[in-house]
Amino acid sequence: MEARRLIDSASFGPDALKTLSQAFDEAWADIEGNFGCDQAREAARVKLATALLSIACDDSRDVAVLKRAALETMAGDYRWQGLQSARRQ
Numbered sequence: 001m002e003a004r005r006l007i008d009s010a011s012f013g014p015d016a017l018k019t020l021s022q023a024f025d026e027a028w029a030d031i032e033g034n035f036g037c038d039q040a041r042e043a044a045r046v047k048l049a050t051a052l053l054s055i056a057c058d059d060s061r062d063v064a065v066l067k068r069a070a071l072e073t074m075a076g077d078y079r080w081q082g083l084q085s086a087r088r089q
Contacts, residue, residue: 003045010053016060023066024052031071048074 007020027048035041052070060066 001045002042003049006046006049006053010056012056012058012060016056016058019061019063019066020052020056023063023070024049026063027052027067027070030067031074047077051077 003024007024008017010017010020012020028045031044031048032041035044048070051073052066055069055073056066
């Protein structure tokens, strides 16, 4: 899966990668029910992984903080896309 590959291949130390992986898994467990088809689920997983990596650093050790920040970043992206779509109509 692309999302897992993004996280596993990120340039962070082993402790940070373990934390990022756990934060991703916990965040995904919270939102996976919002995405129906396999294509939408995989796109959402990639978006979540990208959001998580955009806010992480090598000192990242707090799973709850990373999870919350990644979900907030992802939600903000969806809101922004919705606003842009509404403006085009």
